[in-house]
Amino acid sequence: MNLVINGEDHLDLPEPLTVMGLIAHLGLPEKKIAIERNREIVSKSTFDKTKLAEGDILEIIHFIGGG
Amino acid sequence: MSSDTLTVAGHTFNSRLIIGTGKYKDYAENAAALEASGADMVTVAVRRVNISKPDEPMLMDFIDPKKFTYLPNTAGCFTGEDAVRTLRLAKEAGGWNLVKLEVLSDPKHLYPDMEETLRAAELLIKDGFDVMVYCSDDPVFARKLEDMGCAAIMPLGAPIGSGLGIQNPVNIRLIVEQTKVPVIVDAGVGTASDATVAMELGCDGVLMNTAIAEAKDPIRMARAMKHAVIAGREAYLAGRMPRKKYADPSSPLAGLI
Numbered sequence: 001m002n003l004v005i006n007g008e009d010h011l012d013l014p015e016p017l018t019v020m021g022l023i024a025h026l027g028l029p030e031k032k033i034a035i036e037r038n039r040e041i042v043s044k045s046t047f048d049k050t051k052l053a054e055g056d057i058l059e060i061i062h063f064i065g066g067g
Numbered sequence: 068m069s070s071d072t073l074t075v076a077g078h079t080f081n082s083r084l085i086i087g088t089g090k091y092k093d094y095a096e097n098a099a100a101l102e103a104s105g106a107d108m109v110t111v112a113v114r115r116v117n118i119s120k121p122d123e124p125m126l127m128d129f130i131d132p133k134k135f136t137y138l139p140n141t142a143g144c145f146t147g148e149d150a151v152r153t154l155r156l157a158k159e160a161g162g163w164n165l166v167k168l169e170v171l172s173d174p175k176h177l178y179p180d181m182e183e184t185l186r187a188a189e190l191l192i193k194d195g196f197d198v199m200v201y202c203s204d205d206p207v208f209a210r211k212l213e214d215m216g217c218a219a220i221m222p223l224g225a226p227i228g229s230g231l232g233i234q235n236p237v238n239i240r241l242i243v244e245q246t247k248v249p250v251i252v253d254a255g256v257g258t259a260s261d262a263t264v265a266m267e268l269g270c271d272g273v274l275m276n277t278a279i280a281e282a283k284d285p286i287r288m289a290r291a292m293k294h295a296v297i298a299g300r301e302a303y304l305a306g307r308m309p310r311k312k313y314a315d316p317s318s319p320l321a322g323l324i
Binding site for chain 2: 005006007026027028029031032033034035036039041043044059060061062063064065066067
């Protein structure tokens with residue numbers, strides 16, 4: 001499956017894939033991030049139920065230093 | 068003095084100093100400066116995770132969001148829609164309703180785009196956010212933002228990162244006098260006396276980043292700022308003596324030998 005994550009193409013990801021599966025695949029700390037899928041926020045409580053589809057556009061964000 | 072707290076949108080803070088988390092050498096230095104400053108609220112930015120480096124240190128590993136209040140900002144947003152999108156994500160990432168709105172314009176001076184700031188504030192308030200708003204030191208815009216329902220008015224003292232100090236104390240004082248929600252000088256502080264001046268003008272708090280992060284010894288400067296804010300607040304509450312044109316001896320002139 002092919003996804004666009006943070007503006008970059010990610011090809012040949014394993015399927016089927018949930019948001020939780022993707023987080024584990026990428027090795028990201030689930031509690032410290034937030035995810036938007038096709039401009040809609042994916043609530044943390046639904047990470048394991050949300051199935052990703054071909055061509056989904058994801059934004060994965062966290063907090064960094066700022067003023 | 069311990070009961071002199073800052074309350075914004077129903078949330079009470081022990082310190083009237085809010086510090087940024089940008090421009091530090093690393094997050095460890097940032098955390099040490101925060102500890103020294105006594106602040107209990109920090110501004111943070113929302114950015115994409117570098118997914119090619121999932122093990123990179125994260126801000127939350129150094130500054131515990133359970134111990135300190137994260138105030139997510141909208142730096143980098145140029146429209147109201149971008150601001151709403153960013154802060155909705157921030158809320159999901161562990162932020163909360165209290166947010167800092169800043170809609171910037173020209174990178175040369177980083178003045179707020181007030182037209183877009185007003186529009187963004189309206190969108191955010193409709194979306195349920197408590198908006199602390201970075202704004203110009205114009206009392207007319209400050210009034211409009213307050214009337215709209217912003218939780219705190221945060222006029223700049225001088226351009227962001229300039230360290231020039233309070234350039235227009237007259238305007239800051241006008242804003243303080245007319246505003247019922249907290250007024251917090253955001254941006255422009257360079258050294259401790261600048262923070263004291265802001266507090267002596269009657270501001271409810273000061274928000275700063277570069278003045279601490281780019282000091283030669285950020286931790287020591289953070290401590291200086293803690294004292295500066297307390298000193299300015301205490302002097303404001305104490306009420307300064309009137310200014311006089313001529314000297315007035317401190318020792319009595321009567322009974323001289």
